[in-house]
Amino acid sequence: MxxxxxxxxxxxxxxxxxxxxxxxxxxxxxxxxxxxxxxxxxxxxxxxxxxxxxxxxxxxxxxxxxxxxxxxxxxxxxxxxxxxxxxxxxxxxxxxxxxxxxxxxxxxxxxxxxxxxxxxxxxxxxxxxxxxxxxxxxxxxxxxxxxxxxxxxxxxxxxxxxxxxxxxxxxxxxxxxxxxxxGEFYVEKEKIEKRIITDDYKDFKKEYRHLLENNITNYNKSVWKNLMPLLTKLEGINPVAYQKYFNEISSELVPENIEKYEYWADPPFRTIPKSKTKKCSF
Incomplete structure (x- = not known):
């Protein structure tokens, strides 16, 4: 040509x-x-x-x-x-x-x-x-x-x-x-569209995870800020109780690693529930 x-x-x-x-x-x-x-x-x-x-x-x-x-x-x-x-x-x-x-x-x-x-x-x-x-x-x-x-x-x-x-x-x-x-054109177009959606979904999960983790961290800091004056007073009155509650609060207010639970086996398209994949597994 x-x-x-x-x-x-x-x-x-x-x-x-x-x-x-x-x-x-x-x-x-x-x-x-x-x-x-x-x-x-x-x-x-x-x-x-x-x-x-x-x-x-x-x-x-x-x-x-x-x-x-x-x-x-x-x-x-x-x-x-x-x-x-x-x-x-x-x-x-x-x-x-x-x-x-x-x-x-x-x-x-x-x-x-x-x-x-x-x-x-x-x-x-x-x-x-x-x-x-x-x-x-x-x-x-x-x-x-x-x-x-x-x-x-x-x-x-x-x-x-x-x-x-x-x-x-x-x-x-x-x-x-x-x-x-x-088949050729739409097969290639399907791959591209799936890749775009999958990549955007991964970016969304990553951004959402960071957002939740930051919110939890900020919440923990806020709780510590509000409790510390009370714990300080308790330490002067009852050191044993202070240590007990301090340890309990410290074990609760820790950074969290958030992972989105996927109900579907093919997110984000949501056509195959995980329950079906489990039944088919050996």
């Missing part, structure tokens, strides 16, 4: 919305798929710009305003789309299905949240497609809203164009799903 084509592919991969550092470590096949996703994102940007440009032309009749609104609208739609596309991915971290107590990863789950995101993607596609329908099928329109309804009701090409735009919006979702079957 020539350096120019490779540079173009790398640029398109960055438009896909995924971590380019991980993509660059994958095979050429996966990089080509991500570059295709990036190309579709670029097409969506151009469609959004053209749609907004034609729509605002009917409102402002000013080239500067049309271009400005078109750029802003295209930028907003594309960023929303890339964000939605980024969130449409298989579950990478361990999760537990409570009924069956199973741990499942690397699956696309058709949850309400996933359905809502796909619905928003389709809605954006339908909105973007309507001014384009009028621009292609009735370019001399003077009543944009009426012509949109009329074309959808009477012209099959308008429906076909709308479905084509919807397909362009949904195709990257399908491509991301197909990447899951190849």
């Amino acid at each position: 020539s350096s120019l084509l490779k540079a173009i592919r790398n640029r398109l991969c960055k438009l896909s919305g995924e971590d380019y550092f991980i993509i660059s470590k994958c095979s050429n096949k996966i990089q080509v798929i991500f570059s295709l996703i990036g190309l579709l994102v670029l097409v969506i940007l151009l469609c959004s710009f053209a749609s907004a440009l034609y729509f605002t032309e009917h409102l402002f009749h000013s080239l500067i305003a049309d271009i400005g609104v078109g750029l802003v609208w295209g930028y907003i739609v594309t960023n929303m789309y890339v964000l939605l596309l980024y969130t449409i991915s298989p579950t990478l971290l361990p999760t537990k299905i409570r009924k069956k107590q199973e741990v499942k990863t690397n699956r696309f789950q058709l949850t309400f949240s996933m359905e809502l995101r796909i619905f928003i993607v389709v809605l954006l596609a339908v909105i973007i497609a309507q001014p384009l329908n009028v621009f292609v099928l009735k370019p001399n329109s003077t009543a944009l809203a009426f012509d949109i309804k009329h074309l959808l009701a009477t012209n099959p090409l308008a429906t076909l164009m709308t479905l084509t735009v919807v397909a362009i919006f949904l195709l990257p979702v399908y491509l991301k799903y197909s990447i899951r079957k190849l």
Whole structure:
């Protein structure tokens, strides 16, 4: 592959919305798929710009305003789309299905949240497609809203164009799903996400342990400060009792080494209780 084509592919991969550092470590096949996703994102940007440009032309009749609104609208739609596309991915971290107590990863789950995101993607596609329908099928329109309804009701090409735009919006979702079957990208991404969470959890436990130990030390100092005047008086009255209580207090007010008890065998993901691992051990 020539350096120019490779540079173009790398640029398109960055438009896909995924971590380019991980993509660059994958095979050429996966990089080509991500570059295709990036190309579709670029097409969506151009469609959004053209749609907004034609729509605002009917409102402002000013080239500067049309271009400005078109750029802003295209930028907003594309960023929303890339964000939605980024969130449409298989579950990478361990999760537990409570009924069956199973741990499942690397699956696309058709949850309400996933359905809502796909619905928003389709809605954006339908909105973007309507001014384009009028621009292609009735370019001399003077009543944009009426012509949109009329074309959808009477012209099959308008429906076909709308479905084509919807397909362009949904195709990257399908491509991301197909990447899951190849395993390479999401396996690497899963490792990175697990490592980040595990490292942060270790840092949290370390910081929390130091905090508790410092609080205990400060508490011990405060107790000693309050008890010493009383112990000093007791020493003058009854040295034996003083020594007894002094030793007891000294044995109680000692620095503590705090260790967080882990109920789960796989913290911080909390999918496997320790009791299960004990039952399986020999």
